[in-house]
Amino acid sequence: MATIANDFTINIATANGTGSQSANLILLQSLFEMGIPVSGKNMFPSNISGLPTWYIVRLSDLGYQAPGDRTHIQVLVNPATWDEDLESLETGSVVIWNSDAKKEMNREDIISYPVPMSSLARKINPKIAKLVTNIVYVGILAEMLGIDQAALESALSKQFKGKEKAIGLNITALGLGRDYFKDNLSKEDPYVVEGRELDTAKFFIDGNEATALGCHFGGVQMLAWYPITPSSGIAEAIIEYIPQIRTNDEGEATCAVIQAEDELAAAGMVIGAGWAGGRGMTATSGPGISLMQEFIGLAYFAEVPSVFWDVNRVGPSTGLPTRTQQSDITMLYEGSHGDTQHIVLIPGTVEECFEFGWRAMDYSERFQTPVFGLSDLDLGMNRWACEGFTYPEQDMDRGKVVRDRDVFEAFEDFGRYLDVDGDGIPYRTLPGSGMDPVLYRGTGHNTKGVYSEKPQDYVALMSRLKNKINGARELLPAPLLREEIECEVGVIYIGSMENTIQEIDDILEATGLKVSQCRVRALPFSNQVAEFIRRHETTIVLEINRDGQLWGILRKELPNDLVTKVHSVAYSDGQPPRARIYSDLIMAKLEEVEQ
């Protein structure tokens, strides 16, 4: 039988709260340590214990990181989803199933590996049999696929960081799994793993932790947060790193953390910190941003630096709290009532999560305005390969703050909202400085910050704000272009779609369609985006939502002659993007456009 190496998808069906996540991460990490390009997706429920969870491991020498079109190897532990999981498998798939689960194996057209996982686990320790069951299936997979024992043990020691007892117990359980496969089953499937030599060393990290580190290297001074999935990991990692990288020898911190009573208060605290001259931030998800809208308008109008990270989950309303989507784009870009426009940074990799973490603080102080980081559950909560983080190449940009009385006195005329330099960005002084004391307000104001309802004051203020944000277009992270001259079709996309785009591109190319790519990394759009559209006959805007939000914003801002050239492909079912779905939709859209 011909073998299939490093090109298959494993789906592990367990129940939440049984410890399967540790076992799955050990499996993932061990494959990663063998140098195999691998990705893991945790499909977990909004629940602490008992509801179905799936973990999808994709191995791909081509570097594909989406879950893939189908499952090749199914691990069945959870009786609750047994029938459904089994039914969805294609003929020839492998099923490793817990024969103690009192469920039927009714498929004849699959390769069946029954394993009494629960009894094996009970042998080790009946009290924690449920936990051990998970590591037993990792042992089975290890034997069946040929995973290095050394890689497994290294992954184990990373997972349990020095807890020798846990490591020992898990090594025993792995061995039981391996032995059971050797002694009782014979390999009938073609799937194997092969170690690869990597050009560069890499490690696994999730986007939330990378963002948190980025914020620290941006010198965040105050984090105010309210727990919400899938963003809590950012706040928790910020807190976790403070003792290590943000305290002095006396153990005193340079970053305050306040767990707020709700998202409204968190936003208020961020704005208070920004008003006082500090770097404040919060991390939340769509429902939190909805609650923060009023404050976001205040920060825009009163021009207060403030950083908001949104780890997008499925909306509207509570939606699917543990599933991924790109559906907060419009809400961030045009957040709050009245005419507003905000800077949004959209990382697509963990390296960018780090980079945009510190850059967000710089942009916010430079432009004296709220800045959003838009991540999503897929990028934020799943682990991705990372080559390492790059130290900020520039000093912190604190923007136009007048701290020195001599500088202040040198101004011919000073007004908090006076556009001295023509870039729409005024100068500010800080509370406590005694210079230009001003009462910040969310009401209409003139260049001195004094209440005004005069039409000319309002129009001047609103135009200046527009100019100010427009001025950011070419200073924000530029779009990343992958372009070949002969391509007639361009694809514009954002964020974590980065991890699926190569596979989409390859599927399209296999049908004879070559496309250029443009990954937008910030709003407002760089003018390069319009130029990209101009260079192509047709451009698809690809996004993980229903309504084509990015496409909508683009249409509003493009010159008329380009508007008809951009078409939307937007789809979201809560699952991480699968390449085949989007490539099919792109082809259907192109056909529709041609007609």
Added chain:
Amino acid sequence: MSEAPKRPAKVIKLNVINEPKDSYTGGPSSLCPGCGHDQISNVIIAAAWENGIEPHRIAKMSGIGCSSKTPAYYLGQSHGFNTVHGRMPSVTTGAYAVNKDLLYLGVSGDGDSASIGIGQLIHAIRRNVDMVYILENNGVYGLTKGQYSATADIGSKKKKGTPNETQPIDLCALAINLGCSFVARSFSGSKKQLKSLVKAAMSHKGFALIDVISPCVTFNNNDESLKSYGYVKDNNVTLHVADYIPNRAPMEEIEVPEGHYRDITLHDGSVIRLETISEEHDPTNAVAALSALHAADAESKHVTGLLYFDGTKPSLIEDLGLVESALIDVPESELRPSREILDKLNAAFLS
């Protein structure tokens, strides 16, 4: 050409930091003539001046409403933030976390604090944010033209409409139950008492709530209103005469009356002297404070004075575990971890 007549020399009184009172005033008020809030603004000006606080070291914070407009009318040399409705406490909390060295002077109203902002008020008290919180309480929404607020007393009737039948929220009782470290009630018409309380609150480290009954002359100053000037004047149960004794030579001598008094020493060494009027009230006893509130309430009266005080509670900044200087004064080189730290992190991830 004859010389212009000289203006006669004027004696300008200076405070301990050699500032005239003018350094503490603000712009002209746009509130209704006779508004209680303007009296409170004047008290704030006098208290800050007499306490000798550098005007630029004060941060004026407010929410939305008539009361929240007043920061424009006092302390023109201080920065301020007129934020959003009911959310001044969170903005103050964030500012305080990064700059603990300012005196945060919050002004709010009953619409702002007893309804939309009650959650933020509660949590600011819970955290013991170091701030003065003056609640200008008139029982009605003024800017939207006279709807009842959540502090309107049962049976009280505003100028237009029917009497209020909804149970009011007593924010002083709430604050005492929450363990607020400084809780006082006063009346905008009792300038002396109010000034002593504001000065004491400014010397207090921790959250100081002063609920000031401040009649709305336009919508709620009729005889049937329990928050009208006339009613409050006639039904004010004063717990004690309060005198503020600064931690340095006072500008004027304090008269020490005969009878009992109690001195409460504040965090900066100044003292608030409470001279007993009738029965002695013990402001360190939360139950006594609540009893005084309930007793007054039962007779539809307003009890004023320093209701409750606890000088032992740590304020929020002590809980945050921060470096000694205010965070905004920490140099950027200490805010951003070094290149070596990042190299170490990268290496640790790879190992």
